[in-house]
Amino acid sequence: MTSIDPDEIAKFEAMAAEWWDPKGKFKPLHMMNPVRLDYVTDQIAAEFSCDRRALRPFEGLRILDIGCGGGLIAEPMARLGASVTGADAAEGNIAVARLHAQQQGLEIDYRAAAAETLLAEGEAFDVVLALEIVEHVADPAAFIRSCRDLLRPGGLAVVSTLNRTARSFGAAIVGAEWIMRWLPRGTHEWNRFITPDELAAMAEGAGLQVVDRRGMVFNPLSWRWSLSSRDLSVNYALSARRPA
Numbered sequence: 629m630t631s632i633d634p635d636e637i638a639k640f641e642a643m644a645a646e647w648w649d650p651k652g653k654f655k656p657l658h659m660m661n662p663v664r665l666d667y668v669t670d671q672i673a674a675e676f677s678c679d680r681r682a683l684r685p686f687e688g689l690r691i692l693d694i695g696c697g698g699g700l701i702a703e704p705m706a707r708l709g710a711s712v713t714g715a716d717a718a719e720g721n722i723a724v725a726r727l728h729a730q731q732q733g734l735e736i737d738y739r740a741a742a743a744e745t746l747l748a749e750g751e752a753f754d755v756v757l758a759l760e761i762v763e764h765v766a767d768p769a770a771f772i773r774s775c776r777d778l779l780r781p782g783g784l785a786v787v788s789t790l791n792r793t794a795r796s797f798g799a800a801i802v803g804a805e806w807i808m809r810w811l812p813r814g815t816h817e818w819n820r821f822i823t824p825d826e827l828a829a830m831a832e833g834a835g836l837q838v839v840d841r842r843g844m845v846f847n848p849l850s851w852r853w854s855l856s857s858r859d860l861s862v863n864y865a866l867s868a869r870r871p872a
């Protein structure tokens with residue numbers, strides 16, 4: 629089994645140099661990053677009863693960021709004290725991520741690998757982050773099962789992706805690719821987007837307990853992102869626990 633879809637990896641290889649350019653092709657991820665980080669941090673802190681006021685609240689936690697890209701989330705996780713492994717199937721991304729972490733003086737274990745490769749190596753983590761990757765893998769349900777297997781019992785998975793709605797077509801394809809041209813045309817394929825119910829069913833099918841679902845909403849008037857428990861129509865995240 630491989631979760632790798634070669635055409636998808638090629639798209640990301642071609643954009644690798646732009647990961648840390650906030651005005652480049654990953655502008656949407658940079659814009660969304662603070663709100664995403666808030667969500668991920670809250671979920672992890674709640675699940676593992678971390679002391680949010682501590683200097684390094686995630687000290688002692690082993691976090692895997694699967695499909696880490698340039699490390700936009702792996703880096704803040706390391707700053708919060710976690711021991712972070714970042715894996716991506718695109719080697720160019722890993723080269724960029726390694727160099728950037730080094731420049732920041734951060735120690736992150738970066739690997740050019742898919743989830744299955746880490747599994748074969750017998751790795752297990754307290755937290756698996758799979759942000760904006762399920763819509764790019766070959767078989768999302770099988771990928772979620774690999775994420776489960778990479779969690780130790782009692783571990784937490786946080787998955788974020790795009791819902792498959794008329795609004796997500798308008799925002800992610802027409803808005804971000806055709807009008808704003810933030811992303812090259814064809815970066816996203818709408819029919820690969822996954823609804824929250826479908827993602828929850830995949831998680832439950834893998835034996836995970838869904839603990840939270842949250843929308844990440846962009847307001848074009850204030851140009852701001854916020855979290856919402858009601859509006860999951862475009863971007864959203866789901867957290868699920870592997871039972872102990």
Ligand SMILES: C[S@@+](CC[C@H](N)C(=O)[O-])C[C@H]1O[C@@H](n2cnc3c(N)ncnc32)[C@H](O)[C@@H]1O
Nearest residue numbers: 631632640695696697700716717718742759760
């Ligand atoms: C949209 S990017 C998201 C990057 C990062 N998670 C973030 O949100 O900032 C998706 C990433 O997943 C990677 N990817 C796609 N399929 C993968 C697979 N099967 N195994 C590992 N990485 C994969 C791509 O190379 C790309 O870097």
Ligand SMILES: [Mg+2]
Nearest residue numbers: 760761763816
């Ligand atoms: Mg995406």
